[in-house]
Amino acid sequence: xxxxVQKFGGSSVANAERLRNVARIIAETYRAGHQxxxxxxxxxxxxxxxxDKAMEINPKASKREMDMLLSTGEQISCSLCAMALEAMxxxxxxxxxxxxxxxxxxxxxxARVKKIRTERIQSELDRNHTIVIVTGFQGIxxxxxxxxxxxxxxxxxxxxxxxxxxxxxxxxxxDVEGVYTADPRVVPNAKKLEEITFDEMLELxxxxxxxxxxxxxxxxxxxxxxxxxxxSFANKPGTKVKEVAKNMEKTQIxxxxxxxxxxxxxxxxxxxxxxxxxxxxxxxxxxxxNVDIILQSIGRAGTKDISFTVKRDDADRAKELLETHKGxxxxxxxxxxxxxxxxxxxxxxxxxxxxIAATMFxxxxxxxxxxxxxxxxEIKVSVLLDEADTSRAVQAIHxxxxxx
Amino acid sequence: xxxxVQKFGGSSVANAERLRNVARIIAETYRAGHQxxxxxxxxxxxxxxxxDKAMEINPKASKREMDMLLSTGEQISCSLCAMALEAMxxxxxxxxxxxxxxxxxxxxxxARVKKIRTERIQSELDRNHTIVIVTGFQGIxxxxxxxxxxxxxxxxxxxxxxxxxxxxxxxxxxDVEGVYTADPRVVPNAKKLEEITFDEMLELxxxxxxxxxxxxxxxxxxxxxxxxxxxSFANKPGTKVKEVAKNMEKTQIxxxxxxxxxxxxxxxxxxxxxxxxxxxxxxxxxxxxNVDIILQSIGRAGTKDISFTVKRDDADRAKELLETHKGxxxxxxxxxxxxxxxxxxxxxxxxxxxxIAATMFxxxxxxxxxxxxxxxxEIKVSVLLDEADTSRAVQAIHxxxxxx
Numbered sequence: 001x002x003x004x005v006q007k008f009g010g011s012s013v014a015n016a017e018r019l020r021n022v023a024r025i026i027a028e029t030y031r032a033g034h035q036x037x038x039x040x041x042x043x044x045x046x047x048x049x050x051x052d053k054a055m056e057i058n059p060k061a062s063k064r065e066m067d068m069l070l071s072t073g074e075q076i077s078c079s080l081c082a083m084a085l086e087a088m089x090x091x092x093x094x095x096x097x098x099x100x101x102x103x104x105x106x107x108x109x110x111a112r113v114k115k116i117r118t119e120r121i122q123s124e125l126d127r128n129h130t131i132v133i134v135t136g137f138q139g140i141x142x143x144x145x146x147x148x149x150x151x152x153x154x155x156x157x158x159x160x161x162x163x164x165x166x167x168x169x170x171x172x173x174x175d176v177e178g179v180y181t182a183d184p185r186v187v188p189n190a191k192k193l194e195e196i197t198f199d200e201m202l203e204l205x206x207x208x209x210x211x212x213x214x215x216x217x218x219x220x221x222x223x224x225x226x227x228x229x230x231x232s233f234a235n236k237p238g239t240k241v242k243e244v245a246k247n248m249e250k251t252q253i254x255x256x257x258x259x260x261x262x263x264x265x266x267x268x269x270x271x272x273x274x275x276x277x278x279x280x281x282x283x284x285x286x287x288x289x290n291v292d293i294i295l296q297s298i299g300r301a302g303t304k305d306i307s308f309t310v311k312r313d314d315a316d317r318a319k320e321l322l323e324t325h326k327g328x329x330x331x332x333x334x335x336x337x338x339x340x341x342x343x344x345x346x347x348x349x350x351x352x353x354x355x356i357a358a359t360m361f362x363x364x365x366x367x368x369x370x371x372x373x374x375x376x377x378e379i380k381v382s383v384l385l386d387e388a389d390t391s392r393a394v395q396a397i398h399x400x401x402x403x404x
Numbered sequence: 405x406x407x408x409v410q411k412f413g414g415s416s417v418a419n420a421e422r423l424r425n426v427a428r429i430i431a432e433t434y435r436a437g438h439q440x441x442x443x444x445x446x447x448x449x450x451x452x453x454x455x456d457k458a459m460e461i462n463p464k465a466s467k468r469e470m471d472m473l474l475s476t477g478e479q480i481s482c483s484l485c486a487m488a489l490e491a492m493x494x495x496x497x498x499x500x501x502x503x504x505x506x507x508x509x510x511x512x513x514x515a516r517v518k519k520i521r522t523e524r525i526q527s528e529l530d531r532n533h534t535i536v537i538v539t540g541f542q543g544i545x546x547x548x549x550x551x552x553x554x555x556x557x558x559x560x561x562x563x564x565x566x567x568x569x570x571x572x573x574x575x576x577x578x579d580v581e582g583v584y585t586a587d588p589r590v591v592p593n594a595k596k597l598e599e600i601t602f603d604e605m606l607e608l609x610x611x612x613x614x615x616x617x618x619x620x621x622x623x624x625x626x627x628x629x630x631x632x633x634x635x636s637f638a639n640k641p642g643t644k645v646k647e648v649a650k651n652m653e654k655t656q657i658x659x660x661x662x663x664x665x666x667x668x669x670x671x672x673x674x675x676x677x678x679x680x681x682x683x684x685x686x687x688x689x690x691x692x693x694n695v696d697i698i699l700q701s702i703g704r705a706g707t708k709d710i711s712f713t714v715k716r717d718d719a720d721r722a723k724e725l726l727e728t729h730k731g732x733x734x735x736x737x738x739x740x741x742x743x744x745x746x747x748x749x750x751x752x753x754x755x756x757x758x759x760i761a762a763t764m765f766x767x768x769x770x771x772x773x774x775x776x777x778x779x780x781x782e783i784k785v786s787v788l789l790d791e792a793d794t795s796r797a798v799q800a801i802h803x804x805x806x807x808x
Contacts, residue, residue, distance in 0.1 A: 058488060060491070075475075075476050080473065084462060099549070
C-alpha cells in the first residue's frame with residue numbers, strides 16, 4: 001500500500017492494443033491497493049509526425065510554437081489511456097502538464113522542471129481515490145505558456161512527480177526488461193541486473209545504454225526516488241535503481257556499455273607552449289561542443305599532439321572551428337576519425353578494487369584489439385577502439401568479468 | 405484601423421497549403437493596420453480521426469476525457485498557423501482556450517461560454533502588437549478542466565471573443581462565399597446577399613442553411629457583434645450580418661431555405677376531449693424531442709387528427725414513445741412520413757408586407773406542388789412538402805420572388 005508513479009514510453013502506448021495493456025498494468029497496481037500516478041509519452045511516432053507537419057509549414061518555427069504543437073501528443077495518449085481505464089470501470093482522470101502543476105523555466109524545447117504544485121493530483125488521489133494519468137514531457141512556464149522538456153523528458157516528468165509526491169516507487173516501463181550487464185543484442189549471454197546504484201546507472205546512461213534518460217537518474221539520485229526499470233511487454237521484475245545496491249552476483253562491475261556516437265580528433269604538430277590546451281577547449285566549449293576523453297602526447301621535436309573525442313555529430317563543426325583559428329593555435333593539421341567506439345565498464349565495486357582496469361585491458365589484449373585512448377573515473381573505465389571491433393570487444397570484456 | 409476577429413473553419417485549414425492561405429489572409433488584415441485575433445477549427449478530419457481513436461478504445465468514454473482528446477485538434481492547427489505567420493516574419497502567438505481565458509460551464513462536449521478573461525489577448529495585442537491565434541471550440545471550466553463547445557463551437561468562440569474584445573468586426577471564413585437567396589447547388593441563379601439581419605440569419609440557420617451556427621448568431625445579435633460570412637478561397641466581400649440590413653435588391657424576402665431533417669407524424673383518430681394536445685407534446689418535450697409545425701384537424705365523428713413534425717432522427721423514438729402511452733392518449737394509430745421537406749422563405753420585409761405568404765403559395769400552386777402543412781412566424785413562412793418536390797419547389801419560389 002503506497003503511492004507508485006508509473007511511466008510508459010512511446011512504444012508502450014503506440015496503439016489501442018498497447019494502451020489497453022498499459023491500462024491493465026495500471027489497473028493491477030491500483031487494485032493491489034496502491035495509489036497510482038501514470039506518466040505517458042506520446043504514442044509511437046506521433047511526435048515525429050507533428051515535427052514533419054511543422055517542417056512542412058516552417059522549418060524555422062519558434063520553439064514556443066513547437067512546444068504548443070508537440071504537447072498535444074501526450075494529451076492524446078493520456079486521454080485515450082484514461083478512456084481504457086474507464087472501460088474497466090475504474091475512476092480515472094487525465095491531466096496535462098499545466099493541470100498537473102508542472103512548472104518549468106522558459107527554455108522552450110528543453111525546459112527544466114522548477115516545481116510541481118501537486119494540489120490537484122493529491123486531491124484526485126486522496127479525495128476521489130482516482131487514478132491520475134499525467135502527460136509526460138511537458139509543463140507550463142511563468143507566462144502561462146506550454147513548454148516541453150526535450151527528448152527523454154517523460155522520464156524526468158515521472159521522477160519529478162515521484163519526488164514531489166514523495167512516491168514510494170517510480171517505475172519506468174520501457175521496451176527492455178531492465179538494465180543488463182551488456183547490450184543483449186551484442187552479448188547474448190548478458191544478464192539482467194536485479195539492482196544497480198544511481199551512480200552506476202548515470203555512467204551507463206551517459207555511455208549509451210539508452211534505458212533511462214540521464215537527467216531523470218540525476219534527479220532520482222538527488223531526491224532519493226527509488227526507480228525500477230521494467231518492460232511493459234513482459235510481466236517480470238525489472239532492475240531497481242537505488243542509492244546502495246546489493247551486488248547480485250558478487251561481480252566487480254555492473255555492466256559493459258558501448259557508445260558509437262563518438263569521433264576522435266587529433267591536432268597534430270601543436271607548438272609546445274603553455275595555454276594551448278586551454279585555448280582549444282575553451283573555444284570548443286563556447287560553441288557547446290562537449291569534449292570527452294583527452295590525450296596529450298609528445299610529437300616531433302618542440303611540438304605535441306592533442307587528441308580528444310567529441311560526439312560524432314559535432315566532429316565536423318569542431319574541425320571547422322579549429323581550422324578557422326589555425327593561425328592562433330599554431331598546429332600542423334587536424335585528423336578526424338569517425339569510425340571509433342567508446343567501450344566502458346561501470347561498477348561501484350571499482351572503488352575498492354584495484355586491478356579492474358587491468359582485467360579489462362587484458363581481455364582486449366587477448367582478443368587482439370588495439371586501445372586508442374583510455375579514460376577513467378571513480379566507477380568507470382572507458383577505452384576508445386576501432387568501431388569495427390565493437391562487438392568482439394564488448395563480448396570479450398563481458399566474458400572476462402561475468403563468465404570466467 | 406480596428407480590431408478584427410477572423411474565424412477559419414476546418415476545411416480552410418485542412419492542409420499546409422490552406423494554412424498558408426489562411427496566414428496570408430490574416431497577414432493582409434494585419435498589414436492593413438488592424439489588430440487581428442484569428443480563431444481556428446481543427447484541420448479537416450482531425451476531430452473525426454480522434455473520435456475514431458476513442459471509439460476503438462472505449463465507445464462509452466466519458467465526455468470529460470473526450471474533450472481532453474478533441475481539444476488537441478485546434479491546438480495543432482493554431483500552432484501550425486502561427487508557424488506559417490512566423491515564416492512571413494510577423495509577430496504571432498497561438499493560445500489554447502484556457503490560455504485565451506475562455507471560461508465555460510462544465511457541460512463537457514457542449515459547454516457554454518460564461519466569460520472570457522481577455523487580459524492575455526489584450527496584452528499581446530496592445531503591448532506586443534502581436535497577431536493572436538486562438539483555438540476555437542474549447543474553453544476551461546471551474547475545475548481547470550478542458551471543455552469543448554460542441555459542433556459548430558468555433559463560430560461561437562469567435563463571436564464570444566469579438567463580443568468580449570469589443571471587436572469592430574467578426575469575419576467568419578468558410579467554404580461558401582456568403583449567404584445566398586437559396587442553396588446555389590439547387591438554384592443556379594441564387595444570388596449572394598450583401599447584407600442580412602440577425603433575425604433573418606437565425607431563421608435561415610435553423611432552416612438548414614448551414615452557413616453559421618445558430619448559437620453564434622444568437623450571441624452576435626445579443627452583443628451586437630457585426631458579422632461577415634465570406635470564403636477563405638475567394639478574395640471577395642461576403643455577406644454582412646447586422647442589426648438592420650439594407651435591402652440590396654428591394655426584394656421582399658432574403659432567401660429560400662430547405663430542411664430535409666424533418667419527419668411528419670400524425671396521431672389519427674384522437675378522442676376529441678380537452679388536454680390531449682398538451683399530454684402529447686409534454687410527453688415528447690420531456691424526452692427532448694422538439695416539435696416544430698403542428699396541425700390539428702377534425703377527423704371522423706367525435707375524433708380529430710393531430711399532425712406535427714419532428715427532426716427525422718427523432719421520428720421513430722417519438723412514435724415508440726406515443727405508442728407506449730396509447731392507452732392514456734386514446735388514439736387510433738400513428739402515421740409516420742419521413743419523405744417530407746420543409747421549405748421556407750425568410751425576410752424582415754414580411755413584417756410590413758402582407759401577401760408574401762400568398763405569393764409563395766401561388767408559386768407552388770403554379771408548379772403543381774401540394775402543400776401538406778403551413779407554419780408562419782413574423783419573418784418566415786414554412787411549408788411542408790413531399791421530399792421529391794424539393795428542388796422544383798425551391799426553384800419555383802426563388803424565381804417568383806427574385807426573377808420576376
